[in-house]
Amino acid sequence: MADPHDAFVKHALALEYTKLGEHAEARRLWEEVLERDPSYVGSYYHLGKLLEIMGEKALAISWYEKGMQAARLAGENEGIQ
Secondary structure: OOOOOOHHHHHHHHHHHHHOOOHHHHHHHHHHHHHHOOOOOHHHHHHHHHHHHOOOHHHHHHHHHHHHHHHHHOOOOOOOO
């Protein structure tokens, strides 16, 4: 049985919910991923884009900034100042 907390699975599921227009469920999943594993850098971008679609621009910017910080911490900061 798959781990119900697996970040990859939740991230992928959130992408599918986004494609289906089920934004609230996608948002919930990405927030769960990042709460449990703040180093899962790709989820910050997708959550930010989703929040932009949902009209929550300020919150999207906040998540992008958190993502940049997480990327720096993870050593993935090429090109990020």
